[in-house]
Amino acid sequence: xxxxxxxxxxxGVRGGPRxxxxxxxxxxxxxxxxxxxxxxKRVVVPKPGASKPGATGxxxxxxxxxxxxxxxxxxxxxxxxxxxxxxxxxxxDAAKREADEKARDAERQRRRDEAEAKEREExxxxxxxxxxxxxxxxxxxxxxDAAKAAAEAAANPPAxxxxxxxxxxxxxxxxxxxxxxxxxxxxxxxxxxxxxxxxSGKLTLNQALRGGEGGRPKxxxxxxxxxxxxxxxxxxxxxxxxVVRDVQLPExxxxxELANRMAERVxxxxxxxxxxxMMVTQNQTIDADTAELIIEEFGHKVVRVSDSDVEDVINIxxxxxxxxxxxxxxxxxxxxxxxxKTSLLDAIRNAKVVSGEAGGITQHIGAYxxxxxxxxxxxxxxxxxxxxxxxxxxxxxxxTDIVVLVVAAxxxxxxxTIEAINHAxxxxxxxxxxxxxxxxxxxxxxxxxxxxxxxxxxxEAMSGEVQDVEVSAHTGQGLDQLLEAIALQxxxxxxxxxxxxxxxxxxxxAQLDVGRGPVAxxxxxxxxxxxxxxxxVGEQYGKVRALINDKGxxxxxxxxxxxxxxxxxxxxxxxxxxxxxxxxxxxxxEIAEYREKAAKDKRAAVGAATTLEQLMSxxxxxxxxxxxxxxxxxxxxxxxxxxxxxxxxxxxxxxxVRVLHSGVGAITESDIGLAEASGxxxxxxxxxANAPARNSANQKGVEIRYYSVIYDLVDDVKAxxxxxxxxxxxxxxxxYAQIKEVFKVTGVGKVAGCIVTEGVAxxxxxxxxxxDDVVIHEGTxxxxxxxxxxxxxxxxxxxxxxxxxxxxxxxxxDVIEIFExxxxxxxxx
Ligand code: GDP
Numbered sequence: 001x002x003x004x005x006x007x008x009x010x011x012g013v014r015g016g017p018r019x020x021x022x023x024x025x026x027x028x029x030x031x032x033x034x035x036x037x038x039x040x041k042r043v044v045v046p047k048p049g050a051s052k053p054g055a056t057g058x059x060x061x062x063x064x065x066x067x068x069x070x071x072x073x074x075x076x077x078x079x080x081x082x083x084x085x086x087x088x089x090x091x092x093d094a095a096k097r098e099a100d101e102k103a104r105d106a107e108r109q110r111r112r113d114e115a116e117a118k119e120r121e122e123x124x125x126x127x128x129x130x131x132x133x134x135x136x137x138x139x140x141x142x143x144x145d146a147a148k149a150a151a152e153a154a155a156n157p158p159a160x161x162x163x164x165x166x167x168x169x170x171x172x173x174x175x176x177x178x179x180x181x182x183x184x185x186x187x188x189x190x191x192x193x194x195x196x197x198x199x200s201g202k203l204t205l206n207q208a209l210r211g212g213e214g215g216r217p218k219x220x221x222x223x224x225x226x227x228x229x230x231x232x233x234x235x236x237x238x239x240x241x242x243v244v245r246d247v248q249l250p251e252x253x254x255x256x257e258l259a260n261r262m263a264e265r266v267x268x269x270x271x272x273x274x275x276x277x278m279m280v281t282q283n284q285t286i287d288a289d290t291a292e293l294i295i296e297e298f299g300h301k302v303v304r305v306s307d308s309d310v311e312d313v314i315n316i317x318x319x320x321x322x323x324x325x326x327x328x329x330x331x332x333x334x335x336x337x338x339x340x341k342t343s344l345l346d347a348i349r350n351a352k353v354v355s356g357e358a359g360g361i362t363q364h365i366g367a368y369x370x371x372x373x374x375x376x377x378x379x380x381x382x383x384x385x386x387x388x389x390x391x392x393x394x395x396x397x398x399x400t401d402i403v404v405l406v407v408a409a410x411x412x413x414x415x416x417t418i419e420a421i422n423h424a425x426x427x428x429x430x431x432x433x434x435x436x437x438x439x440x441x442x443x444x445x446x447x448x449x450x451x452x453x454x455x456x457x458x459x460e461a462m463s464g465e466v467q468d469v470e471v472s473a474h475t476g477q478g479l480d481q482l483l484e485a486i487a488l489q490x491x492x493x494x495x496x497x498x499x500x501x502x503x504x505x506x507x508x509x510a511q512l513d514v515g516r517g518p519v520a521x522x523x524x525x526x527x528x529x530x531x532x533x534x535x536x537v538g539e540q541y542g543k544v545r546a547l548i549n550d551k552g553x554x555x556x557x558x559x560x561x562x563x564x565x566x567x568x569x570x571x572x573x574x575x576x577x578x579x580x581x582x583x584x585x586x587x588x589x590e591i592a593e594y595r596e597k598a599a600k601d602k603r604a605a606v607g608a609a610t611t612l613e614q615l616m617s618x619x620x621x622x623x624x625x626x627x628x629x630x631x632x633x634x635x636x637x638x639x640x641x642x643x644x645x646x647x648x649x650x651x652x653x654x655x656x657v658r659v660l661h662s663g664v665g666a667i668t669e670s671d672i673g674l675a676e677a678s679g680x681x682x683x684x685x686x687x688x689a690n691a692p693a694r695n696s697a698n699q700k701g702v703e704i705r706y707y708s709v710i711y712d713l714v715d716d717v718k719a720x721x722x723x724x725x726x727x728x729x730x731x732x733x734x735x736y737a738q739i740k741e742v743f744k745v746t747g748v749g750k751v752a753g754c755i756v757t758e759g760v761a762x763x764x765x766x767x768x769x770x771x772d773d774v775v776i777h778e779g780t781x782x783x784x785x786x787x788x789x790x791x792x793x794x795x796x797x798x799x800x801x802x803x804x805x806x807x808x809x810x811x812x813x814d815v816i817e818i819f820e821x822x823x824x825x826x827x828x829x
Pocket of ligand 1 (some may be wrong): 336340
């Protein structure tokens with residue numbers, strides 16, 4: 001704004017020494033000095049400057065008429081100057097306020113975004129680190145993180161960063177934002193931005209708006225993205241370098257679980273698998289070898305674990321001596337049938353219920369507890385018999401501490417008495433002899449004692465160590481003495497358990513109750529089982545919903561040797577299954593699932609053994625038993641079963657016959673393979689080995705024996721089991737012929753047009769008709785013809801006609817087996 005010299009008429013305020021005047025210029029050099037009043041002047045009039053002496057804003061500069069009297073031009077000029085200064089300040093203030101406001105808004109938004117981003121990032125980071133985040137490692141990494149990010153930020157300052165908001169922001173106080181890791185780096189950046197602001201001097205409106213050319217501070221998001229990228233880059237690379245994890249690798253693992261164990265992103269793992277040529281989704285299972293490749297690719301360490309390791313969590317508790325407390329003994333009653341086991345159990349229980357637990361209703365839950373006169377607690381298993389005892393033992397639960405051997409005084413020692421003795425001995429469980437039915441007039445307890453001697457049971461009355469008590473389940477005679485004898489034996493055994501640990505027990509009985517669902521009677525063996533406990537039992541798991549004792553009462557907990565009914569199972573376990581309390585349901589489920597799978601595999605191997613490997617594994621199970629293994633193939637299931645049953649009966653204490661595998665149909669190569677591996681002969685009952693099996697058997701030296709009469713087979717096996725059977729062959733197979741065509745010849749009947757495929761066909765020999773390697777008929781030949789002539793022999797490769805004596809159901813493709821018997825075959829039977 002200056003004087004205009006181009007001749008144009010302008011209106012301006014002069015900034016020179018005569019600034020108080022406005023000079024009007026007209027054409028042809030005419031000028032006119034006027035004092036002008038601008039509208040704005042009126043606005044600023046009330047400003048404090050007006051009251052200031054010497055700098056008073058004048059309301060009527062341009063209008064001398066309105067000028068207060070006595071004000072000179074110089075004075076006017078001063079006032080005008082002051083006015084201008086005030087105006088400039090005001091404009092600047094307004095601009096500044098506006099910019100401030102904008103910057104503050106932007107800053108607020110930015111902080112909000114940052115807080116969110118930070119939170120998100122924090123979450124991600126925590127998830128990533130949760131597996132093995134040692135605090136120091138984290139702190140260290142954090143420091144490095146920040147340093148790296150800062151270095152990066154310093155190296156390339158973000159382009160388009162909105163300088164204004166950053167410059168405008170008042171220096172953030174140290175506590176302005178939580179002094180956390182990601183914030184550090186952020187502050188570095190901010191600090192840098194502030195420096196820029198300071199260097200550039202005062203903020204102008206231009207500066208304030210420079211960042212967003214479109215009027216929008218878009219660089220904020222861009223910058224954040226950039227920071228995020230930088231951070232991720234720093235974090236990602238560092239983590240892989242720094243944190244090498246031990247990755248537990250089972251035999252098979254689901255992709256997502258693998259990623260989880262490595263603390264890597266699932267997508268990265270899937271990508272890595274794809275790079276290795278495996279197209280899988282995150283829910284698919286991969287084998288350990290593939291997983292190992294991937295784990296190594298990600299730079300972690302592989303720790304191979306076997307599936308069965310899932311069970312480790314329940315086996316790790318070791319009881320210290322000082323934690324152990326004495327526990328009641330668990331007693332099983334065994335003996336010959338009808339010697340009074342059930343009667344004795346009932347007598348003991350009833351005697352105690354009547355005398356001790358008045359009004360109590362006895363619940364048959366498979367076990368019960370009684371108290372002796374002397375105050376000792378005894379737990380009786382309610383299921384007498386050897387089957388229960390051994391089946392529990394075979395399932396891994398050695399529950400019984402003491403066996404009470406019941407022998408009827410009127411019957412003395414019987415086969416099952418001996419069996420019971422053997423079971424108790426095998427289980428290494430001490431015995432107490434209860435000589436029952438002593439109320440009977442014919443009772444002879446001494447006979448029992450002497451007979452027991454023969455079986456190495458020397459009772460105290462015979463100066464041995466085994467306690468013996470004369471009792472009567474009917475009269476109740478001797479019951480108390482029996483209980484005291486048990487209590488005494490228990491004392492000797494010093495039975496101990498630690499009640500203050502996670503419970504472990506054995507299932508005595510289990511059933512599916514209509515109203516209550518699966519119910520199992522569990523005898524707690526160690527620890528204390530409580531309502532609410534999570535447990536695994538055999539292939540089942542659950543959470544204890546209720547505990548019911550032998551008197552039908554609900555209880556909160558059950559300590560060692562206490563039998564309780566457990567409710568809250570997901571399925572019905574089996575007697576003998578072991579119950580273990582676990583910390584989490586996931587553990588319980590994992591163990592149960594593992595066991596279920598293992599059991600399924602085992603069943604598959606035993607039941608429908610089809611592959612050679614399965615057959616082998618089945619055969620291996622019983623390797624160390626002294627036994628005669630055999631393989632059996634039969635024509636129909638009925639005969640196979642009959643033979644297997646007959647086989648099971650063969651044998652004595654030293655040796656028994658074990659049918660490794662039995663089935664229906666021809667003897668195959670896999671049968672031969674199994675037989676070879678187990679050193680077993682193969683028995684074919686009305687079936688034959690097919691050609692490959694025959695060859696294989698010849699090569700491997702596996703003996704195949706064919707039978708048509710069960711008796712013969714059983715006799716031979718009996719002889720073999722006693723080591724008497726020589727390896728003599730009873731029949732010679734001299735040839736095979738295959739039927740090509742069947743003709744009807746009047747007067748002769750059906751004639752088979754054959755080709756001799758092996759050996760020789762002899763007119764005098766015995767023949768069998770085989771269809772699909774199964775014997776259809778056995779007999780003799782009516783005719784053997786070569787062309788039109790009756791011949792004695794036809795050699796391999798030649799064609800011939802054959803007809804059977806009294807049999808003519810012959811079809812093309814049937815095979816005729818030609819054999820000769822040897823006279824010496826049955827000398828052993
Ligand atoms: P378990 O097969 O061993 O369980 O024998 P039980 O308890 O069923 O008894 C078989 C039979 O013997 C039953 O008829 C009982 O009544 C009878 N019995 C059991 N104990 C005694 C006893 O102490 N005295 C007499 N006289 N009979 C008894």
